[in-house]
Amino acid sequence: MHGIVIRNTGNSYIVRTDDGQEVECKVKGNFRLRGIRSTSPVAVGDGVTVNMPPSGTGDNRGGYGTDVFFITEIDERRNYIVRKASNLSKQSHILAANIDLAVLVVTMARPETSTTFIDRFLASAEAYRVPVVLAFNKVDDFTAEEREKAGYLMALYTDVGYRCYAISALTGQGLEELLSDMNGKTGLLAGHSGVGKSTLLNRLVPEAHARTAEISEAHGTGMHTTTFSELYDLPGTSGGAIIDIPGIKGFGTFNMEPTEVAHYFRDIFRLSAGCRFNNCTHTHEPGCAVLEALEAHRLAPSRYASYLSMLDDKEEGKYRAAF
Structure with missing residues:
Protein backbone atom coordinates (compact mmCIF):
# COMPACT_ATOMS: atom_id res chain seq x y z
CA MET A 1 0.00 0.00 0.00
CA HIS A 2 1.00 3.60 -0.53
CA GLY A 3 0.33 6.57 1.74
CA ILE A 4 1.66 9.72 3.39
CA VAL A 5 3.21 9.97 6.86
CA ILE A 6 0.96 12.17 8.98
CA ARG A 7 2.43 11.64 12.44
CA ASN A 8 5.80 10.79 13.97
CA THR A 9 5.65 9.71 17.61
CA GLY A 10 9.32 8.84 17.90
CA ASN A 11 8.72 5.11 18.19
CA SER A 12 6.35 4.68 15.27
CA TYR A 13 4.61 6.51 12.43
CA ILE A 14 0.99 6.96 11.46
CA VAL A 15 0.46 6.69 7.71
CA ARG A 16 -2.70 7.77 5.91
CA THR A 17 -3.05 5.37 3.00
CA ASP A 18 -4.29 6.43 -0.40
CA ASP A 19 -7.65 4.81 0.35
CA GLY A 20 -8.08 6.86 3.56
CA GLN A 21 -7.04 4.39 6.26
CA GLU A 22 -4.73 5.44 9.08
CA VAL A 23 -2.29 2.69 10.03
CA GLU A 24 0.52 2.46 12.55
CA CYS A 25 3.89 1.75 10.97
CA LYS A 26 7.41 0.98 12.07
CA VAL A 27 10.73 0.98 10.27
CA LYS A 28 12.82 -2.16 10.03
CA GLY A 29 16.30 -1.85 11.51
CA ASN A 30 18.08 -2.57 8.24
CA PHE A 31 16.15 0.28 6.61
CA ARG A 32 18.17 2.69 8.73
CA LEU A 33 21.44 1.45 7.22
CA ARG A 34 20.89 2.60 3.66
CA GLY A 35 23.25 5.55 3.88
CA ILE A 36 20.66 7.79 5.53
CA ARG A 37 22.58 9.95 7.98
CA SER A 38 19.56 11.10 9.93
CA THR A 39 18.21 10.71 13.45
CA SER A 40 15.08 9.37 11.77
CA PRO A 41 14.97 8.28 8.12
CA VAL A 42 11.24 9.01 7.74
CA ALA A 43 9.60 12.43 8.14
CA VAL A 44 6.04 13.71 8.30
CA GLY A 45 5.01 14.56 4.74
CA ASP A 46 6.91 11.65 3.22
CA GLY A 47 5.14 9.50 0.67
CA VAL A 48 5.82 5.87 1.60
CA THR A 49 5.10 2.28 0.66
CA VAL A 50 3.92 0.14 3.57
CA ASN A 51 3.48 -3.61 3.93
CA MET A 52 2.07 -5.83 6.65
CA PRO A 53 4.41 -8.57 7.89
CA PRO A 54 3.23 -12.17 7.45
CA SER A 55 0.88 -13.35 10.19
CA GLY A 56 2.53 -15.38 12.90
CA THR A 57 5.82 -13.49 12.80
CA GLY A 58 5.06 -11.57 15.98
CA ASP A 59 5.62 -8.27 14.21
CA ASN A 60 2.02 -7.31 13.47
CA ARG A 61 0.79 -6.09 16.83
CA GLY A 62 0.62 -2.41 17.69
CA GLY A 63 -0.98 0.09 20.02
CA TYR A 64 -2.61 2.44 17.51
CA GLY A 65 -4.70 -0.19 15.75
CA THR A 66 -4.93 -3.91 15.49
CA ASP A 67 -1.94 -4.31 13.16
CA VAL A 68 1.43 -2.68 12.65
CA PHE A 69 2.71 -2.22 9.12
CA PHE A 70 6.29 -1.68 8.05
CA ILE A 71 7.53 1.18 5.88
CA THR A 72 9.55 -0.41 3.10
CA GLU A 73 10.15 2.48 0.67
CA ILE A 74 10.22 6.29 0.75
CA ASP A 75 9.15 8.22 -2.33
CA GLU A 76 11.66 10.66 -3.79
CA ARG A 77 11.25 13.93 -1.89
CA ARG A 78 10.48 17.20 -3.67
CA ASN A 79 12.18 19.04 -0.82
CA ILE A 245 6.57 20.31 14.58
CA PRO A 246 8.04 20.74 18.08
CA GLY A 247 9.60 24.10 18.87
CA ILE A 248 13.16 24.58 17.62
CA LYS A 249 15.74 26.03 19.99
CA GLY A 250 18.69 26.28 17.63
CA PHE A 251 19.23 25.78 13.93
CA GLY A 252 22.59 24.26 13.01
CA THR A 253 23.11 24.01 9.27
CA PHE A 254 23.81 20.55 7.89
CA ASN A 255 26.03 19.49 5.00
CA MET A 256 26.54 23.05 3.75
CA GLU A 257 29.98 24.01 2.45
CA PRO A 258 31.33 27.51 3.27
CA THR A 259 31.56 28.33 -0.45
CA GLU A 260 27.81 27.69 -0.78
CA VAL A 261 26.54 29.79 2.12
CA ALA A 262 26.36 33.10 0.22
CA HIS A 263 24.16 31.44 -2.42
CA TYR A 264 21.42 30.97 0.17
CA PHE A 265 21.32 34.61 1.31
CA ARG A 266 19.29 36.24 -1.44
CA ASP A 267 20.56 39.77 -0.77
CA ILE A 268 24.21 38.75 -0.44
CA PHE A 269 24.00 36.57 -3.55
CA ARG A 270 22.59 39.47 -5.59
CA LEU A 271 25.34 41.78 -4.38
CA SER A 272 28.08 39.20 -5.02
CA ALA A 273 27.58 39.60 -8.78
CA GLY A 274 29.58 42.82 -8.45
CA CYS A 275 32.58 41.28 -6.63
CA ARG A 276 35.98 41.48 -8.33
CA PHE A 277 36.76 37.80 -7.69
CA ASN A 278 34.49 34.88 -8.53
CA ASN A 279 35.60 32.99 -5.40
CA CYS A 280 35.12 35.96 -3.08
CA THR A 281 34.25 34.92 0.49
CA HIS A 282 32.96 38.43 1.31
CA THR A 283 35.15 38.62 4.38
CA HIS A 284 38.33 40.48 3.40
CA GLU A 285 38.86 40.55 -0.36
CA PRO A 286 39.51 43.81 -2.25
CA GLY A 287 36.72 44.78 -4.63
CA CYS A 288 34.10 42.88 -2.61
CA ALA A 289 30.68 44.31 -3.49
CA VAL A 290 29.15 42.76 -0.36
CA LEU A 291 31.57 44.55 1.98
CA GLU A 292 31.07 47.77 0.05
CA ALA A 293 27.29 47.44 0.43
CA LEU A 294 27.69 46.76 4.14
CA GLU A 295 29.83 49.89 4.54
CA ALA A 296 27.29 51.93 2.56
CA HIS A 297 24.36 50.62 4.68
CA ARG A 298 22.82 48.82 1.70
CA LEU A 299 23.17 45.46 3.47
CA ALA A 300 21.74 44.93 6.96
CA PRO A 301 24.48 44.24 9.54
CA SER A 302 22.32 41.48 11.05
CA ARG A 303 22.21 39.63 7.74
CA TYR A 304 25.98 39.84 7.34
CA ALA A 305 26.52 38.71 10.94
CA SER A 306 24.30 35.68 10.28
CA TYR A 307 26.30 34.91 7.13
CA LEU A 308 29.56 35.01 9.10
CA SER A 309 28.12 32.77 11.84
CA MET A 310 27.20 30.15 9.25
CA LEU A 311 30.72 30.22 7.82
CA ASP A 312 31.88 29.18 11.30
CA ASP A 313 29.56 26.16 11.49
CA LYS A 314 32.40 23.81 10.60
CA GLU A 315 33.69 24.36 14.11
CA GLU A 316 31.76 21.78 16.12
CA GLY A 317 29.34 23.12 18.69
CA LYS A 318 29.55 26.80 17.75
CA TYR A 319 26.03 26.91 16.31
CA ARG A 320 24.49 25.79 19.59
CA ALA A 321 25.54 28.98 21.34
CA ALA A 322 24.24 31.29 18.63
CA PHE A 323 20.67 31.59 19.85
Missing part, protein backbone atom coordinates in the same frame (compact mmCIF):
# COMPACT_ATOMS: atom_id res chain seq x y z
CA TYR A 80 12.61 18.99 2.94
CA ILE A 81 13.69 21.11 5.89
CA VAL A 82 16.76 19.76 7.65
CA ARG A 83 19.00 20.92 10.45
CA LYS A 84 22.00 19.51 12.25
CA ALA A 85 20.93 17.10 14.97
CA SER A 86 21.33 18.83 18.34
CA ASN A 87 23.05 15.93 20.09
CA LEU A 88 24.55 14.06 17.14
CA SER A 89 26.27 16.75 15.13
CA LYS A 90 27.37 14.45 12.31
CA GLN A 91 23.75 13.53 11.63
CA SER A 92 20.80 15.46 10.29
CA HIS A 93 17.33 15.95 11.69
CA ILE A 94 14.75 16.14 8.90
CA LEU A 95 11.88 18.24 10.25
CA ALA A 96 9.35 17.61 7.46
CA ALA A 97 9.23 16.69 3.77
CA ASN A 98 7.40 17.73 0.59
CA ILE A 99 6.54 21.23 1.78
CA ASP A 100 4.87 23.86 -0.41
CA LEU A 101 5.27 26.66 2.12
CA ALA A 102 7.06 26.99 5.45
CA VAL A 103 5.54 29.49 7.89
CA LEU A 104 8.24 30.67 10.29
CA VAL A 105 6.52 32.16 13.35
CA VAL A 106 8.65 34.84 15.03
CA THR A 107 8.14 37.08 18.05
CA MET A 108 9.84 40.26 19.23
CA ALA A 109 9.83 39.24 22.91
CA ARG A 110 8.48 36.62 25.30
CA PRO A 111 10.44 34.87 23.73
CA GLU A 112 12.57 36.89 21.35
CA THR A 113 13.36 35.33 17.97
CA SER A 114 16.88 36.35 16.99
CA THR A 115 17.71 37.45 13.46
CA THR A 116 20.43 34.78 13.51
CA PHE A 117 17.80 32.06 13.94
CA ILE A 118 15.58 33.59 11.24
CA ASP A 119 18.45 33.86 8.77
CA ARG A 120 19.68 30.32 9.40
CA PHE A 121 16.19 28.94 8.85
CA LEU A 122 15.78 30.97 5.65
CA ALA A 123 19.19 29.91 4.30
CA SER A 124 18.51 26.23 4.99
CA ALA A 125 15.11 26.53 3.32
CA GLU A 126 16.76 28.13 0.28
CA ALA A 127 19.27 25.28 0.12
CA TYR A 128 16.49 22.68 -0.04
CA ARG A 129 14.08 24.71 -2.19
CA VAL A 130 11.42 25.33 0.42
CA PRO A 131 9.48 28.61 0.06
CA VAL A 132 9.13 30.54 3.35
CA VAL A 133 6.90 33.30 4.69
CA LEU A 134 7.44 35.06 8.02
CA ALA A 135 4.56 35.44 10.48
CA PHE A 136 5.28 38.09 13.12
CA ASN A 137 3.02 36.93 15.94
CA LYS A 138 1.61 38.57 19.10
CA VAL A 139 1.06 42.00 17.48
CA ASP A 140 -1.80 42.47 19.96
CA ASP A 141 0.77 42.50 22.78
CA PHE A 142 3.51 44.66 21.22
CA THR A 143 5.01 47.56 23.12
CA ALA A 144 5.78 50.68 21.07
CA GLU A 145 9.42 49.59 20.86
CA GLU A 146 8.51 46.08 19.76
CA ARG A 147 6.13 47.44 17.14
CA GLU A 148 8.92 49.60 15.74
CA LYS A 149 11.35 46.68 15.71
CA ALA A 150 8.82 44.41 13.99
CA GLY A 151 8.18 47.09 11.37
CA TYR A 152 11.90 47.33 10.65
CA LEU A 153 12.33 43.56 10.35
CA MET A 154 9.27 43.16 8.16
CA ALA A 155 10.59 45.86 5.84
CA LEU A 156 14.04 44.22 5.84
CA TYR A 157 12.81 40.72 4.96
CA THR A 158 10.28 42.03 2.44
CA ASP A 159 13.14 43.82 0.69
CA VAL A 160 15.19 40.58 0.75
CA GLY A 161 12.27 38.86 -0.98
CA TYR A 162 10.15 37.15 1.70
CA ARG A 163 6.47 37.79 2.33
CA CYS A 164 5.78 38.93 5.88
CA TYR A 165 2.56 38.92 7.89
CA ALA A 166 1.71 40.76 11.10
CA ILE A 167 -0.59 38.41 13.00
CA SER A 168 -2.13 37.64 16.35
CA ALA A 169 -2.89 33.97 16.85
CA LEU A 170 -4.79 35.01 19.99
CA THR A 171 -7.19 37.48 18.36
CA GLY A 172 -7.10 36.24 14.78
CA GLN A 173 -5.66 39.46 13.36
CA GLY A 174 -3.97 38.94 9.98
CA LEU A 175 -4.81 35.25 9.76
CA GLU A 176 -7.18 35.58 6.81
CA GLU A 177 -4.34 36.81 4.58
CA LEU A 178 -1.97 34.11 5.84
CA LEU A 179 -4.58 31.38 5.35
CA SER A 180 -5.23 32.63 1.81
CA ASP A 181 -1.52 32.17 1.08
CA MET A 182 -1.71 28.60 2.38
CA ASN A 183 -4.76 27.61 0.33
CA GLY A 184 -4.23 24.27 -1.40
CA LYS A 185 -0.67 23.94 -0.05
CA THR A 186 1.08 21.68 2.42
CA GLY A 187 2.54 24.09 4.94
CA LEU A 188 5.03 23.74 7.76
CA LEU A 189 4.57 25.60 11.06
CA ALA A 190 8.00 26.31 12.59
CA GLY A 191 9.57 28.51 15.26
CA HIS A 192 10.85 28.61 18.82
CA SER A 193 8.79 27.16 21.65
CA GLY A 194 6.57 29.90 23.03
CA VAL A 195 6.07 31.92 19.84
CA GLY A 196 2.43 30.83 19.68
CA LYS A 197 2.55 27.98 17.18
CA SER A 198 0.06 25.87 19.13
CA THR A 199 -2.32 28.82 19.49
CA LEU A 200 -1.99 29.49 15.76
CA LEU A 201 -2.58 25.83 14.94
CA ASN A 202 -5.76 25.83 17.04
CA ARG A 203 -6.94 28.90 15.11
CA LEU A 204 -6.23 27.31 11.75
CA VAL A 205 -7.38 23.79 12.72
CA PRO A 206 -9.79 24.01 15.70
CA GLU A 207 -10.07 20.22 16.00
CA ALA A 208 -6.31 19.93 16.56
CA HIS A 209 -6.75 20.86 20.27
CA ALA A 210 -3.03 21.57 20.56
CA ARG A 211 -1.81 22.22 24.11
CA THR A 212 -0.56 25.70 24.94
CA ALA A 213 1.61 26.83 27.85
CA GLU A 214 2.61 30.01 29.62
CA ILE A 215 5.97 31.64 28.91
CA SER A 216 8.60 31.26 31.64
CA GLU A 217 8.73 34.52 33.57
CA ALA A 218 12.30 33.83 34.65
CA HIS A 219 13.77 33.15 31.23
CA GLY A 220 11.25 34.57 28.75
CA THR A 221 11.24 31.26 26.91
CA GLY A 222 8.49 28.87 25.92
CA MET A 223 7.77 25.39 27.16
CA HIS A 224 7.59 22.50 24.67
CA THR A 225 3.88 21.75 24.23
CA THR A 226 4.26 19.88 20.91
CA THR A 227 6.25 16.69 21.44
CA PHE A 228 5.87 15.10 18.01
CA SER A 229 5.29 16.15 14.41
CA GLU A 230 1.85 15.83 12.86
CA LEU A 231 0.05 16.77 9.65
CA TYR A 232 -3.45 18.31 9.88
CA ASP A 233 -5.88 19.04 7.05
CA LEU A 234 -6.78 22.73 6.81
CA PRO A 235 -10.57 23.19 6.90
CA GLY A 236 -12.08 25.35 4.20
CA THR A 237 -9.13 25.06 1.80
CA SER A 238 -8.64 23.20 -1.45
CA GLY A 239 -6.53 20.32 -0.22
CA GLY A 240 -4.45 22.45 2.15
CA ALA A 241 -2.64 20.94 5.12
CA ILE A 242 -0.31 22.08 7.89
CA ILE A 243 2.56 20.17 9.50
CA ASP A 244 3.15 21.12 13.12
Whole structure:
Protein backbone atom coordinates (compact mmCIF):
# COMPACT_ATOMS: atom_id res chain seq x y z
CA MET A 1 0.00 0.00 0.00
CA HIS A 2 1.00 3.60 -0.53
CA GLY A 3 0.33 6.57 1.74
CA ILE A 4 1.66 9.72 3.39
CA VAL A 5 3.21 9.97 6.86
CA ILE A 6 0.96 12.17 8.98
CA ARG A 7 2.43 11.64 12.44
CA ASN A 8 5.80 10.79 13.97
CA THR A 9 5.65 9.71 17.61
CA GLY A 10 9.32 8.84 17.90
CA ASN A 11 8.72 5.11 18.19
CA SER A 12 6.35 4.68 15.27
CA TYR A 13 4.61 6.51 12.43
CA ILE A 14 0.99 6.96 11.46
CA VAL A 15 0.46 6.69 7.71
CA ARG A 16 -2.70 7.77 5.91
CA THR A 17 -3.05 5.37 3.00
CA ASP A 18 -4.29 6.43 -0.40
CA ASP A 19 -7.65 4.81 0.35
CA GLY A 20 -8.08 6.86 3.56
CA GLN A 21 -7.04 4.39 6.26
CA GLU A 22 -4.73 5.44 9.08
CA VAL A 23 -2.29 2.69 10.03
CA GLU A 24 0.52 2.46 12.55
CA CYS A 25 3.89 1.75 10.97
CA LYS A 26 7.41 0.98 12.07
CA VAL A 27 10.73 0.98 10.27
CA LYS A 28 12.82 -2.16 10.03
CA GLY A 29 16.30 -1.85 11.51
CA ASN A 30 18.08 -2.57 8.24
CA PHE A 31 16.15 0.28 6.61
CA ARG A 32 18.17 2.69 8.73
CA LEU A 33 21.44 1.45 7.22
CA ARG A 34 20.89 2.60 3.66
CA GLY A 35 23.25 5.55 3.88
CA ILE A 36 20.66 7.79 5.53
CA ARG A 37 22.58 9.95 7.98
CA SER A 38 19.56 11.10 9.93
CA THR A 39 18.21 10.71 13.45
CA SER A 40 15.08 9.37 11.77
CA PRO A 41 14.97 8.28 8.12
CA VAL A 42 11.24 9.01 7.74
CA ALA A 43 9.60 12.43 8.14
CA VAL A 44 6.04 13.71 8.30
CA GLY A 45 5.01 14.56 4.74
CA ASP A 46 6.91 11.65 3.22
CA GLY A 47 5.14 9.50 0.67
CA VAL A 48 5.82 5.87 1.60
CA THR A 49 5.10 2.28 0.66
CA VAL A 50 3.92 0.14 3.57
CA ASN A 51 3.48 -3.61 3.93
CA MET A 52 2.07 -5.83 6.65
CA PRO A 53 4.41 -8.57 7.89
CA PRO A 54 3.23 -12.17 7.45
CA SER A 55 0.88 -13.35 10.19
CA GLY A 56 2.53 -15.38 12.90
CA THR A 57 5.82 -13.49 12.80
CA GLY A 58 5.06 -11.57 15.98
CA ASP A 59 5.62 -8.27 14.21
CA ASN A 60 2.02 -7.31 13.47
CA ARG A 61 0.79 -6.09 16.83
CA GLY A 62 0.62 -2.41 17.69
CA GLY A 63 -0.98 0.09 20.02
CA TYR A 64 -2.61 2.44 17.51
CA GLY A 65 -4.70 -0.19 15.75
CA THR A 66 -4.93 -3.91 15.49
CA ASP A 67 -1.94 -4.31 13.16
CA VAL A 68 1.43 -2.68 12.65
CA PHE A 69 2.71 -2.22 9.12
CA PHE A 70 6.29 -1.68 8.05
CA ILE A 71 7.53 1.18 5.88
CA THR A 72 9.55 -0.41 3.10
CA GLU A 73 10.15 2.48 0.67
CA ILE A 74 10.22 6.29 0.75
CA ASP A 75 9.15 8.22 -2.33
CA GLU A 76 11.66 10.66 -3.79
CA ARG A 77 11.25 13.93 -1.89
CA ARG A 78 10.48 17.20 -3.67
CA ASN A 79 12.18 19.04 -0.82
CA TYR A 80 12.61 18.99 2.94
CA ILE A 81 13.69 21.11 5.89
CA VAL A 82 16.76 19.76 7.65
CA ARG A 83 19.00 20.92 10.45
CA LYS A 84 22.00 19.51 12.25
CA ALA A 85 20.93 17.10 14.97
CA SER A 86 21.33 18.83 18.34
CA ASN A 87 23.05 15.93 20.09
CA LEU A 88 24.55 14.06 17.14
CA SER A 89 26.27 16.75 15.13
CA LYS A 90 27.37 14.45 12.31
CA GLN A 91 23.75 13.53 11.63
CA SER A 92 20.80 15.46 10.29
CA HIS A 93 17.33 15.95 11.69
CA ILE A 94 14.75 16.14 8.90
CA LEU A 95 11.88 18.24 10.25
CA ALA A 96 9.35 17.61 7.46
CA ALA A 97 9.23 16.69 3.77
CA ASN A 98 7.40 17.73 0.59
CA ILE A 99 6.54 21.23 1.78
CA ASP A 100 4.87 23.86 -0.41
CA LEU A 101 5.27 26.66 2.12
CA ALA A 102 7.06 26.99 5.45
CA VAL A 103 5.54 29.49 7.89
CA LEU A 104 8.24 30.67 10.29
CA VAL A 105 6.52 32.16 13.35
CA VAL A 106 8.65 34.84 15.03
CA THR A 107 8.14 37.08 18.05
CA MET A 108 9.84 40.26 19.23
CA ALA A 109 9.83 39.24 22.91
CA ARG A 110 8.48 36.62 25.30
CA PRO A 111 10.44 34.87 23.73
CA GLU A 112 12.57 36.89 21.35
CA THR A 113 13.36 35.33 17.97
CA SER A 114 16.88 36.35 16.99
CA THR A 115 17.71 37.45 13.46
CA THR A 116 20.43 34.78 13.51
CA PHE A 117 17.80 32.06 13.94
CA ILE A 118 15.58 33.59 11.24
CA ASP A 119 18.45 33.86 8.77
CA ARG A 120 19.68 30.32 9.40
CA PHE A 121 16.19 28.94 8.85
CA LEU A 122 15.78 30.97 5.65
CA ALA A 123 19.19 29.91 4.30
CA SER A 124 18.51 26.23 4.99
CA ALA A 125 15.11 26.53 3.32
CA GLU A 126 16.76 28.13 0.28
CA ALA A 127 19.27 25.28 0.12
CA TYR A 128 16.49 22.68 -0.04
CA ARG A 129 14.08 24.71 -2.19
CA VAL A 130 11.42 25.33 0.42
CA PRO A 131 9.48 28.61 0.06
CA VAL A 132 9.13 30.54 3.35
CA VAL A 133 6.90 33.30 4.69
CA LEU A 134 7.44 35.06 8.02
CA ALA A 135 4.56 35.44 10.48
CA PHE A 136 5.28 38.09 13.12
CA ASN A 137 3.02 36.93 15.94
CA LYS A 138 1.61 38.57 19.10
CA VAL A 139 1.06 42.00 17.48
CA ASP A 140 -1.80 42.47 19.96
CA ASP A 141 0.77 42.50 22.78
CA PHE A 142 3.51 44.66 21.22
CA THR A 143 5.01 47.56 23.12
CA ALA A 144 5.78 50.68 21.07
CA GLU A 145 9.42 49.59 20.86
CA GLU A 146 8.51 46.08 19.76
CA ARG A 147 6.13 47.44 17.14
CA GLU A 148 8.92 49.60 15.74
CA LYS A 149 11.35 46.68 15.71
CA ALA A 150 8.82 44.41 13.99
CA GLY A 151 8.18 47.09 11.37
CA TYR A 152 11.90 47.33 10.65
CA LEU A 153 12.33 43.56 10.35
CA MET A 154 9.27 43.16 8.16
CA ALA A 155 10.59 45.86 5.84
CA LEU A 156 14.04 44.22 5.84
CA TYR A 157 12.81 40.72 4.96
CA THR A 158 10.28 42.03 2.44
CA ASP A 159 13.14 43.82 0.69
CA VAL A 160 15.19 40.58 0.75
CA GLY A 161 12.27 38.86 -0.98
CA TYR A 162 10.15 37.15 1.70
CA ARG A 163 6.47 37.79 2.33
CA CYS A 164 5.78 38.93 5.88
CA TYR A 165 2.56 38.92 7.89
CA ALA A 166 1.71 40.76 11.10
CA ILE A 167 -0.59 38.41 13.00
CA SER A 168 -2.13 37.64 16.35
CA ALA A 169 -2.89 33.97 16.85
CA LEU A 170 -4.79 35.01 19.99
CA THR A 171 -7.19 37.48 18.36
CA GLY A 172 -7.10 36.24 14.78
CA GLN A 173 -5.66 39.46 13.36
CA GLY A 174 -3.97 38.94 9.98
CA LEU A 175 -4.81 35.25 9.76
CA GLU A 176 -7.18 35.58 6.81
CA GLU A 177 -4.34 36.81 4.58
CA LEU A 178 -1.97 34.11 5.84
CA LEU A 179 -4.58 31.38 5.35
CA SER A 180 -5.23 32.63 1.81
CA ASP A 181 -1.52 32.17 1.08
CA MET A 182 -1.71 28.60 2.38
CA ASN A 183 -4.76 27.61 0.33
CA GLY A 184 -4.23 24.27 -1.40
CA LYS A 185 -0.67 23.94 -0.05
CA THR A 186 1.08 21.68 2.42
CA GLY A 187 2.54 24.09 4.94
CA LEU A 188 5.03 23.74 7.76
CA LEU A 189 4.57 25.60 11.06
CA ALA A 190 8.00 26.31 12.59
CA GLY A 191 9.57 28.51 15.26
CA HIS A 192 10.85 28.61 18.82
CA SER A 193 8.79 27.16 21.65
CA GLY A 194 6.57 29.90 23.03
CA VAL A 195 6.07 31.92 19.84
CA GLY A 196 2.43 30.83 19.68
CA LYS A 197 2.55 27.98 17.18
CA SER A 198 0.06 25.87 19.13
CA THR A 199 -2.32 28.82 19.49
CA LEU A 200 -1.99 29.49 15.76
CA LEU A 201 -2.58 25.83 14.94
CA ASN A 202 -5.76 25.83 17.04
CA ARG A 203 -6.94 28.90 15.11
CA LEU A 204 -6.23 27.31 11.75
CA VAL A 205 -7.38 23.79 12.72
CA PRO A 206 -9.79 24.01 15.70
CA GLU A 207 -10.07 20.22 16.00
CA ALA A 208 -6.31 19.93 16.56
CA HIS A 209 -6.75 20.86 20.27
CA ALA A 210 -3.03 21.57 20.56
CA ARG A 211 -1.81 22.22 24.11
CA THR A 212 -0.56 25.70 24.94
CA ALA A 213 1.61 26.83 27.85
CA GLU A 214 2.61 30.01 29.62
CA ILE A 215 5.97 31.64 28.91
CA SER A 216 8.60 31.26 31.64
CA GLU A 217 8.73 34.52 33.57
CA ALA A 218 12.30 33.83 34.65
CA HIS A 219 13.77 33.15 31.23
CA GLY A 220 11.25 34.57 28.75
CA THR A 221 11.24 31.26 26.91
CA GLY A 222 8.49 28.87 25.92
CA MET A 223 7.77 25.39 27.16
CA HIS A 224 7.59 22.50 24.67
CA THR A 225 3.88 21.75 24.23
CA THR A 226 4.26 19.88 20.91
CA THR A 227 6.25 16.69 21.44
CA PHE A 228 5.87 15.10 18.01
CA SER A 229 5.29 16.15 14.41
CA GLU A 230 1.85 15.83 12.86
CA LEU A 231 0.05 16.77 9.65
CA TYR A 232 -3.45 18.31 9.88
CA ASP A 233 -5.88 19.04 7.05
CA LEU A 234 -6.78 22.73 6.81
CA PRO A 235 -10.57 23.19 6.90
CA GLY A 236 -12.08 25.35 4.20
CA THR A 237 -9.13 25.06 1.80
CA SER A 238 -8.64 23.20 -1.45
CA GLY A 239 -6.53 20.32 -0.22
CA GLY A 240 -4.45 22.45 2.15
CA ALA A 241 -2.64 20.94 5.12
CA ILE A 242 -0.31 22.08 7.89
CA ILE A 243 2.56 20.17 9.50
CA ASP A 244 3.15 21.12 13.12
CA ILE A 245 6.57 20.31 14.58
CA PRO A 246 8.04 20.74 18.08
CA GLY A 247 9.60 24.10 18.87
CA ILE A 248 13.16 24.58 17.62
CA LYS A 249 15.74 26.03 19.99
CA GLY A 250 18.69 26.28 17.63
CA PHE A 251 19.23 25.78 13.93
CA GLY A 252 22.59 24.26 13.01
CA THR A 253 23.11 24.01 9.27
CA PHE A 254 23.81 20.55 7.89
CA ASN A 255 26.03 19.49 5.00
CA MET A 256 26.54 23.05 3.75
CA GLU A 257 29.98 24.01 2.45
CA PRO A 258 31.33 27.51 3.27
CA THR A 259 31.56 28.33 -0.45
CA GLU A 260 27.81 27.69 -0.78
CA VAL A 261 26.54 29.79 2.12
CA ALA A 262 26.36 33.10 0.22
CA HIS A 263 24.16 31.44 -2.42
CA TYR A 264 21.42 30.97 0.17
CA PHE A 265 21.32 34.61 1.31
CA ARG A 266 19.29 36.24 -1.44
CA ASP A 267 20.56 39.77 -0.77
CA ILE A 268 24.21 38.75 -0.44
CA PHE A 269 24.00 36.57 -3.55
CA ARG A 270 22.59 39.47 -5.59
CA LEU A 271 25.34 41.78 -4.38
CA SER A 272 28.08 39.20 -5.02
CA ALA A 273 27.58 39.60 -8.78
CA GLY A 274 29.58 42.82 -8.45
CA CYS A 275 32.58 41.28 -6.63
CA ARG A 276 35.98 41.48 -8.33
CA PHE A 277 36.76 37.80 -7.69
CA ASN A 278 34.49 34.88 -8.53
CA ASN A 279 35.60 32.99 -5.40
CA CYS A 280 35.12 35.96 -3.08
CA THR A 281 34.25 34.92 0.49
CA HIS A 282 32.96 38.43 1.31
CA THR A 283 35.15 38.62 4.38
CA HIS A 284 38.33 40.48 3.40
CA GLU A 285 38.86 40.55 -0.36
CA PRO A 286 39.51 43.81 -2.25
CA GLY A 287 36.72 44.78 -4.63
CA CYS A 288 34.10 42.88 -2.61
CA ALA A 289 30.68 44.31 -3.49
CA VAL A 290 29.15 42.76 -0.36
CA LEU A 291 31.57 44.55 1.98
CA GLU A 292 31.07 47.77 0.05
CA ALA A 293 27.29 47.44 0.43
CA LEU A 294 27.69 46.76 4.14
CA GLU A 295 29.83 49.89 4.54
CA ALA A 296 27.29 51.93 2.56
CA HIS A 297 24.36 50.62 4.68
CA ARG A 298 22.82 48.82 1.70
CA LEU A 299 23.17 45.46 3.47
CA ALA A 300 21.74 44.93 6.96
CA PRO A 301 24.48 44.24 9.54
CA SER A 302 22.32 41.48 11.05
CA ARG A 303 22.21 39.63 7.74
CA TYR A 304 25.98 39.84 7.34
CA ALA A 305 26.52 38.71 10.94
CA SER A 306 24.30 35.68 10.28
CA TYR A 307 26.30 34.91 7.13
CA LEU A 308 29.56 35.01 9.10
CA SER A 309 28.12 32.77 11.84
CA MET A 310 27.20 30.15 9.25
CA LEU A 311 30.72 30.22 7.82
CA ASP A 312 31.88 29.18 11.30
CA ASP A 313 29.56 26.16 11.49
CA LYS A 314 32.40 23.81 10.60
CA GLU A 315 33.69 24.36 14.11
CA GLU A 316 31.76 21.78 16.12
CA GLY A 317 29.34 23.12 18.69
CA LYS A 318 29.55 26.80 17.75
CA TYR A 319 26.03 26.91 16.31
CA ARG A 320 24.49 25.79 19.59
CA ALA A 321 25.54 28.98 21.34
CA ALA A 322 24.24 31.29 18.63
CA PHE A 323 20.67 31.59 19.85
